[in-house]
Amino acid sequence: MDSENVFQHLLQIIERYHENLTQGRFVAYHEPEDLNTLLQLDEQTEGDWAKLFQWVEKYLAYAVKTGNPAYVNRMWAGANLPSIIGEIVTAVSNTSACTFETAPVSTLMEQYMLREMLNLAGFEDGVGQMTTGSSNANMIVMMAARNVVCEVGKSSGLFGQPRLCAFVNGDAHYSMDRAAAILGIGTDNLIKLQTDSHGRMDLEDLEQQIVKAKEDGAIPFFVAATAGTTVRGAYDPIEPLLALREQHGFWLHVDGAWGGAAILSDKLRSRYLPYVGEADSFTLDFHKMLGTALMCNTVLFNKRPAILQQICSAGDESYIFRKGAGGELRDLGSQSLQCGRKVDALKWFLDWKFYGRKGLAKRVEGYLELCRYAEAYIHDAVELEMVVPRESFNVCFRYKPPQGESVVAFNIRLRNRMQQKERGLVGTGYVDGQLALRLLVTNINVGKPELDTFFENILLTGREIMETP
Numbered sequence: 001m002d003s004e005n006v007f008q009h010l011l012q013i014i015e016r017y018h019e020n021l022t023q024g025r026f027v028a029y030h031e032p033e034d035l036n037t038l039l040q041l042d043e044q045t046e047g048d049w050a051k052l053f054q055w056v057e058k059y060l061a062y063a064v065k066t067g068n069p070a071y072v073n074r075m076w077a078g079a080n081l082p083s084i085i086g087e088i089v090t091a092v093s094n095t096s097a098c099t100f101e102t103a104p105v106s107t108l109m110e111q112y113m114l115r116e117m118l119n120l121a122g123f124e125d126g127v128g129q130m131t132t133g134s135s136n137a138n139m140i141v142m143m144a145a146r147n148v149v150c151e152v153g154k155s156s157g158l159f160g161q162p163r164l165c166a167f168v169n170g171d172a173h174y175s176m177d178r179a180a181a182i183l184g185i186g187t188d189n190l191i192k193l194q195t196d197s198h199g200r201m202d203l204e205d206l207e208q209q210i211v212k213a214k215e216d217g218a219i220p221f222f223v224a225a226t227a228g229t230t231v232r233g234a235y236d237p238i239e240p241l242l243a244l245r246e247q248h249g250f251w252l253h254v255d256g257a258w259g260g261a262a263i264l265s266d267k268l269r270s271r272y273l274p275y276v277g278e279a280d281s282f283t284l285d286f287h288k289m290l291g292t293a294l295m296c297n298t299v300l301f302n303k304r305p306a307i308l309q310q311i312c313s314a315g316d317e318s319y320i321f322r323k324g325a326g327g328e329l330r331d332l333g334s335q336s337l338q339c340g341r342k343v344d345a346l347k348w349f350l351d352w353k354f355y356g357r358k359g360l361a362k363r364v365e366g367y368l369e370l371c372r373y374a375e376a377y378i379h380d381a382v383e384l385e386m387v388v389p390r391e392s393f394n395v396c397f398r399y400k401p402p403q404g405e406s407v408v409a410f411n412i413r414l415r416n417r418m419q420q421k422e423r424g425l426v427g428t429g430y431v432d433g434q435l436a437l438r439l440l441v442t443n444i445n446v447g448k449p450e451l452d453t454f455f456e457n458i459l460l461t462g463r464e465i466m467e468t469p
């Protein structure tokens with residue numbers, strides 16, 4: 001084999017992998033030491049195309065098939081086919097989406113998609129950006145809020161400035177802590193609010209904490225509503241937060257990394273995300289429920305068209321950036337936190353053109369229906385119970401162990417045995433201190449029969465553990 005026919009060979013391998021994605025086991029499970037022995041990573045294979053493809057085959061043989069219906073572990077699963085095509089083309093054409101001159105089509109596609117998203121969110125006169133994920137999106141937004149409240153923040157830093165306080169749902173994603181740490185806010189000044197019985201932020205607590213922060217001389221500058229908390233799937237209510245914003249003048253962000261996908265469906269938007277169009281910013285991961293290949297994120301700002309330019313811009317036209325003939329901004333990298341930027345726009349654009357908003361809305365609605373089905377299954381199975389009632393897309397349940405056995409130890413054992421026996425991979429999380437198996441349906445290859453199989457495997461594994469204590 002030589003370099004001339006590598007693509008033919010590669011496509012055959014990819015095709016075979018893809019055809020078998022939904023069949024058989026989701027993984028050939030091995031402990032790290034065994035896998036190391038199998039992989040033989042020290043083997044010398046320089047310049048040998050045939051051997052190179054053996055590495056590729058090995059990679060795929062032991063990779064977790066995230067598109068397999070037994071994989072219900074994370075917020076993302078096997079990617080949409082159009083976006084996989086986009087990823088391959090992006091890799092072949094290897095460029096950085098930093099400047100128009102190196103990435104002309106991707107620049108226009110990204111701008112097109114951002115306009116589509118701003119329209120979808122109902123953000124007028126806004127601006128958006130693709131980032132590397134919602135963790136970074138949350139940080140960029142917090143930075144924007146920080147620099148709006150502290151105008152000298154970008155140039156002089158926070159030295160000598162009043163203390164800034166940010167507020168999030170007690171179950172908010174850990175990226176908020178990291179953002180507070182990186183931005184000089186300090187994690188002690190990220191106030192984690194109590195949650196109500198639905199896992200939503202307690203608004204009374206928020207109000208009290210804001211008043212307290214003010215009394216202590218701090219500035220309550222930022223509140224993030226989570227649209228779909230990571231473990232429980234709770235949606236913080238946006239409307240009352242708008243009223244509080246009016247009163248206290250903070251920046252209101254909506255972290256829709258996971259549950260923001262409800263925005264695609266009019267029905268689900270009015271149920272889960274009413275008033276989102278009035279928030280200051282919104283982030284949504286297309287690589288989660290919407291199935292675009294990892295990573296594909298968008299962060300949107302409302303009514304502040306120049307905000308990214310103000311907070312992120314650095315670098316000038318001396319070596320990298322160029323303006324258009326009319327002085328207009330052409331280079332998306334000039335307002336990004338990165339210099340080199342992976343082209344994520346092509347795969348996103350292809351998914352959008354192939355499925356359209358309606359197709360994606362139907363998908364999200366379908367997932368919700370499957371979550372209802374899963375919850376009903378759990379209610380019907382005497383061995384299982386919901387840890388808390390389902391709020392939206394997250395199904396938090398557990399196996400009821402025999403009397404006297406620890407719920408936590410039993411369910412962790414069950415989860416690990418499911419993985420080792422190659423029956424399925426399900427996530428875990430804690431809700432109000434109680435361990436839950438977190439079932440997430442975010443895979444187009446999962447339907448009711450696949451959920452039945454998943455639960456049958458849970459029941460089988462639970463029985464096995466009880467028989468072999």
Ligand SMILES: Cc1ncc(COP(=O)(O)O)c(C=O)c1O
Pocket residue numbers: 075132133134135136172173175226228229230255256257258285297
């Ligand atoms: C609510 C929420 N916000 C942010 C994130 C971070 O997203 P990303 O993995 O794209 O950085 C997650 C990830 O699970 C999340 O659940």
